[in-house]
Amino acid sequence: MGCTLNDHENYIQAFSHFMRSGDASRLSEFLTNGQSAEFLSIYRNGFYKACLSALSANYTCLTYALDDADFKQIATAYINLYPPSQATLVAYGMASSMSNTKENNIPSFPVFLQQLEGQGPELALPWQVLSDLALLDQAWISTLNKQNTDLVSLAQVQSMLEQGEDLSLIPFLLIESVSLVNTEFAIFSQWQGLRFQGEGIDRLQQAGQNILFWQYEGEVQAKLLTSAEAHFYQTFLVTGSIGDALESAAQQDASLDISALFADLLNASLLKLEV
């Protein structure tokens, strides 16, 4: 038996210090028989391996677009600065959901990539393109793991109309799985090719795009939006008011066909009823 440890908290703090810094000196008093602390590296290695694996799973296209060594270097920098703060890695690196990164003022992995512009290693792709790819990956996985409730069907709306209801008074909302992404580069089709066909990125055009993601019958759907549509969805997401959203869209494009937009919403099962 070694010395008695009376204060569990001291041990936890010493071990935490090692996990954060790699400095094992404070742990030596807790090891028996003068054991070498070199085996402790197993725990740090396990931590980095798990976090790298999570970032790799959540930002798949980055692993396709970057050399393994570059991805590992960038991801490790993120892990060092922003280790997971919640006891699950399912959403590690993401700006919303359970990782609470917004609340903790921790940048998401895509935002971190933006911040590396001019500071990180020189890479074949611009940092903003990497950030765009990461945003699209993040939206895809976040949408996939959402649960839609209280969907409104076309038949329901037809029934409402037949009963003479004023649709402008119905409290419609966008379904939970909706996610809107704004990119700096026109990268959406290349992201699709990279993610689903294993294609490379061969041309870059710095022209922003707006992409809508949503889940339909367990599968992720995505489409490019026009500027007016983007204003519509952005306003709808922020205000929860379909009236405000339509007004915002109409200001962008006076010729916007509101009936067609509403039909698109219904056909794509993008609406729910506010409960």
Add this chain to the structure above:
Amino acid sequence: MQNSHLLAKKKMDFSGAGINLKPQHYDEAIALALPDTADKSLWFEVHTENYFVAGGPRLAYLQKIRELYPLSLHGVGASLGNSSLLTEPHLKQVAELVERFDPFLVSEHATWSSSQNAYFADLLPLPRTQSALTSLCDGIEKYQTAIGRPILIENPTNYLDFVADMDEADFLMEAVKRTGSGLLLDVNNLYLSSKNTGMDVNAYLDGLEGDLIGEIHIAGFAIDENFPERLLIDSHGAPVADGVWQLLERVLSRFGPKPVLLERDDNIPTFNELMLERNQAQSYLDSMTPLSKLAANSAPNGVHLE
């Protein structure tokens, strides 16, 4: 929690061999449950935190699996040994999964992984001291209270020896008895601890009470690149080694049939390959005659049956 052992014992009656299920094997696992091929002893375990999602195919698949097979939820992130970060949202999500999927077993680890708002994403060792035991029991109690049922706690893999007031078997048995939980005996972890730190397997098994063991894990390990002569890593990335199979046989002979779970989390092979390995564990369980089961169940502690 005095009565929780009764509930735990009731839940532990089933003793087939299972596999920890990975998403790439969902479809094959479901297909295997066709009426003419169904194996009533097969079951699956998943890592609880991987299902901390609101919806989507992952939960839908798990629902389908649960309709076809017994299911166990195995937590890896609760940090029971330092449960200050064991938050209400975390426990709420575990409780919701338990409520929804009604697993026949729920388990966690006798380790820690969170401190000062950081999650270290690994199963970190606890010193076997009174204060660590108190902290572990607090964590187990919190967890059990949140989900409304007893859990099993898993013995760790030891790579080094930390200060200790007691042996690991005593430490775990004390935690189990204080909290009304049960033990998940990871035979691979025990094997690796014996190789890495010289832990005495016979003495360890002598210290366990068989009726408090609710599940057994087996897995493969790796030889550490830097210390190949001295260190074996709990990688879950290789087939189960002969020494671990032999230890499994000893444990089953000694303590009687228990649910046995084959873990594989890295270098994941085909579903068929995993099933072949799992079937070997099932054959050990099947080979236990009623007499040997009776002998195992009635063997007093401290008697070696091997």
